[in-house]
Amino acid sequence: MRRIIFLITILMSLASAGIAKIKVVTSLSDLAEFTKAVGGDKVEVDFLVRGSQNPHYIEIKPSYMLKLKSASLFVTIGMQLEIWAPQIIDGSRNPNLIVVDCSKNIKKLEVPLAKVDASMGDVHPLGNPHYWLDPENVKTILAEILDNLVKVSPGDAEYFRSNMIAYLKKIDTKMAEWTSLMKPLKGTKLVTYHTSFSYFVERFGLSVVGYVEPKPGIPPTPSHSTELIQLMRSAGVKIVGLEQYYEDNTPGQIAKIAGAKLVRLSTSVGGLEGTDDYLHLIDYNIRTIVSAAKGS
Amino acid sequence: MKMFCMSATTVALIFCCCFDLTAQTTLNPEISIIPRFRLESNDGLELPARRVFSRPQFKLEEFELAVQSYLNPYARADVFLAKAGTGEEPIEIEEAYATFLRGLPLDLNARIGKYLAEFGKLNTVHPHGWSFLSKPLSLERFLGEEGVNDLGLSASILIPTGDVLYTRLTVDVLRGNSVAVLNPAMGVRTGGPGLIDTLSSDVYYANCGRLMMFFPVGENSDLEIGVSGLTGIHDPYARLRFYYSNLDFKYKWKPSSYTSLVLQGEGLINTRKVAAVPGIRIRSVPHTLTTGGFYVYGDLQFGKVFSIGARYDWSESPYSKTDKVQGGGVFFGYYPVEETAAFRLQYQYTRTISTAAPALVVNTIALQFMFSMGPHKAHPF
Numbered sequence: 001m002r003r004i005i006f007l008i009t010i011l012m013s014l015a016s017a018g019i020a021k022i023k024v025v026t027s028l029s030d031l032a033e034f035t036k037a038v039g040g041d042k043v044e045v046d047f048l049v050r051g052s053q054n055p056h057y058i059e060i061k062p063s064y065m066l067k068l069k070s071a072s073l074f075v076t077i078g079m080q081l082e083i084w085a086p087q088i089i090d091g092s093r094n095p096n097l098i099v100v101d102c103s104k105n106i107k108k109l110e111v112p113l114a115k116v117d118a119s120m121g122d123v124h125p126l127g128n129p130h131y132w133l134d135p136e137n138v139k140t141i142l143a144e145i146l147d148n149l150v151k152v153s154p155g156d157a158e159y160f161r162s163n164m165i166a167y168l169k170k171i172d173t174k175m176a177e178w179t180s181l182m183k184p185l186k187g188t189k190l191v192t193y194h195t196s197f198s199y200f201v202e203r204f205g206l207s208v209v210g211y212v213e214p215k216p217g218i219p220p221t222p223s224h225s226t227e228l229i230q231l232m233r234s235a236g237v238k239i240v241g242l243e244q245y246y247e248d249n250t251p252g253q254i255a256k257i258a259g260a261k262l263v264r265l266s267t268s269v270g271g272l273e274g275t276d277d278y279l280h281l282i283d284y285n286i287r288t289i290v291s292a293a294k295g296s
Numbered sequence: 297m298k299m300f301c302m303s304a305t306t307v308a309l310i311f312c313c314c315f316d317l318t319a320q321t322t323l324n325p326e327i328s329i330i331p332r333f334r335l336e337s338n339d340g341l342e343l344p345a346r347r348v349f350s351r352p353q354f355k356l357e358e359f360e361l362a363v364q365s366y367l368n369p370y371a372r373a374d375v376f377l378a379k380a381g382t383g384e385e386p387i388e389i390e391e392a393y394a395t396f397l398r399g400l401p402l403d404l405n406a407r408i409g410k411y412l413a414e415f416g417k418l419n420t421v422h423p424h425g426w427s428f429l430s431k432p433l434s435l436e437r438f439l440g441e442e443g444v445n446d447l448g449l450s451a452s453i454l455i456p457t458g459d460v461l462y463t464r465l466t467v468d469v470l471r472g473n474s475v476a477v478l479n480p481a482m483g484v485r486t487g488g489p490g491l492i493d494t495l496s497s498d499v500y501y502a503n504c505g506r507l508m509m510f511f512p513v514g515e516n517s518d519l520e521i522g523v524s525g526l527t528g529i530h531d532p533y534a535r536l537r538f539y540y541s542n543l544d545f546k547y548k549w550k551p552s553s554y555t556s557l558v559l560q561g562e563g564l565i566n567t568r569k570v571a572a573v574p575g576i577r578i579r580s581v582p583h584t585l586t587t588g589g590f591y592v593y594g595d596l597q598f599g600k601v602f603s604i605g606a607r608y609d610w611s612e613s614p615y616s617k618t619d620k621v622q623g624g625g626v627f628f629g630y631y632p633v634e635e636t637a638a639f640r641l642q643y644q645y646t647r648t649i650s651t652a653a654p655a656l657v658v659n660t661i662a663l664q665f666m667f668s669m670g671p672h673k674a675h676p677f
Contacts, residue, residue, distance in 0.1 A: 050515075057553055059550065061518060061676070062510040062677060063510060070459075090397050093397070093398075093405065094403075118669075122634075217634065219601070
């Protein structure tokens with residue numbers, strides 16, 4: 001009998017330990033990894049946008065509302081990347097949900113200085129939101145996640161902090177390797193489809209001289225493609241970087257005519273094969289660019 | 297609907313008050329404008345004498361102005377004003393309601409105002425959100441051109457059905473005027489569940505409800521199924537009641553932002569007490585009439601900016617089993633720059649069958665252009 005009571009007690013403790021996990025939902029798969037890195041086994045993390053999807057345009061599904069219904073934290077990129085999020089947050093009917101904006105302390109790029117209107121395309125009025133592709137910005141993101149996890153579970157503050165430090169060490173180690181790989185490419189010019197890599201190229205000293213989109217969010221037009229080809233020829237651009245969720249017809253033609261190489265890059269964890277986690281994601285993008293530059 | 301009309305001057309005054317130049321920009325509501333223009337021709341005007349397509353009519357189908365904002369941390373408000381045509385047509389309040397999103401027990405959401413009630417899948421979607429140009433014939437006949445759109449109070453609750461199945465129950469108490477727009481003699485396009493003279497009598501509330509379930513059926517596909525009911529008094533003199541039961545579904549497969557497929561349909565069953573002798577309601581023993589209708593359509597989006605689809609409609613009349621209409625149509629959409637502008641072309645075939653007259657077939661070709669200014673939110677799934 002005692003043995004049975006002991007077993008039941010053990011099972012109940014295990015069950016309560018399971019229940020005690022902080023449920024976190026993130027907008028992007030990258031944020032899910034960062035949250036898991038800080039929260040460790042104290043958190044249960046899910047995300048809404050798969051790596052292969054364009055985070056700007058997500059259908060508002062009731063299943064997303066259901067995910068947020070029981071979550072304590074909703075971790076977002078902010079800067080209006082997730083313009084679809086308010087409807088999902090409202091639909092979740094979760095009055096205790098804490099919405100975490102990881103962009104709060106990020107040094108923002110491409111912040112418009114004048115009034116933004118639709119003639120400029122889908123310009124983000126608060127600046128370019130693709131900051132997570134700069135590994136140095138991950139430190140700021142982790143700090144924001146840490147602050148909010150501590151709010152939910154103050155008793156685990158030390159555990160979260162030590163997890164964060166361990167993850168940052170991994171980033172720092174890889175950062176040294178990435179910097180060394182990219183050093184010879186400093187000043188290399190490239191073209192991308194969208195403004196997804198502004199923070200990435202700034203960090204590693206590359207230069208984006210043009211975009212396949214005539215304006216952010218606006219599909220390519222023949223006249224813009226012609227201008228872009230001329231620009232690429234005159235600037236000696238040999239690489240066209242294409243985000244994982246765009247079709248390669250027009251960028252492929254532009255690259256071919258301009259004598260450049262079209263390469264697929266990933267903006268999120270899981271976006272392409274070999275980008276299963278954040279370190280592999282940055283690794284993949286860097287090695288692809290290095291290889292394309294060597295090839296050219 | 298006329299009760300909610302207001303003059304352009306009144307609207308202008310409201311806006312002058314709302315948009316005080318000194319007001320903080322951040323407190324201004326979100327304003328969107330969506331006009332829909334239509335070029336249409338059909339071969340039904342000179343029937344049965346001649347079958348010839350009419351000279352295409354170019355008209356402003358509707359001009360929609362949406363003003364939306366949070367009122368406070370607990371509630372938001374949505375106002376949609378609409379005007380059809382460029383002439384003397386009145387500006388109408390299509391919808392004006394407040395939704396209480398937080399702070400209610402059981403995480404209830406409550407809505408109060410004039411709104412499109414959640415009856416079926418398409419009723420709450422404004423026409424600019426449809427893939428096609430004309431309302432399905434069954435909905436036009438049984439719900440009228442305006443749909444179930446009335447003053448009322450609504451409450452909805454999420455029913456806990458696990459982490460995968462999303463289940464929501466919505467119930468409404470409506471003033472009942474929206475069920476009072478039918479003059480059965482006027483044909484398909486003035487359909488609706490009630491009688492026109494309800495307006496001159498006492499208020500008879502209508503009740504509406506929908507249970508919807510949503511669940512993913514794969515990595516890129518989802519299914520929504522809904523069951524709805526609507527009941528009200530359609531004949532105030534004899535106090536005759538109608539009951540509508542509706543089953544709807546929507547399946548969407550979207551493997552990428554360039555491709556998607558939607559399959560959607562609704563079937564409605566109408567049960568109502570009607571006077572045994574038409575026109576003589578008092579002291580007449582009513583009998584029960586059961587009729588119905590349905591539509592089903594498919595819409596394939598390809599190349600990101602194109603879509604093509606087809607719809608089939610079949611419907612009886614709310615008041616007769618022998619008065620039927622069936623139709624089919626194909627439609628093509630072109631969305632050059634996201635959702636900011638759209639062109640839609642539709643061919644519609646409509647066949648009306650009645651015991652009183654020979655079957656009438658009308659072919660309609662219509663081209664629609666619309667644009668969208670402002671941040672009008674996308675309709676959920």
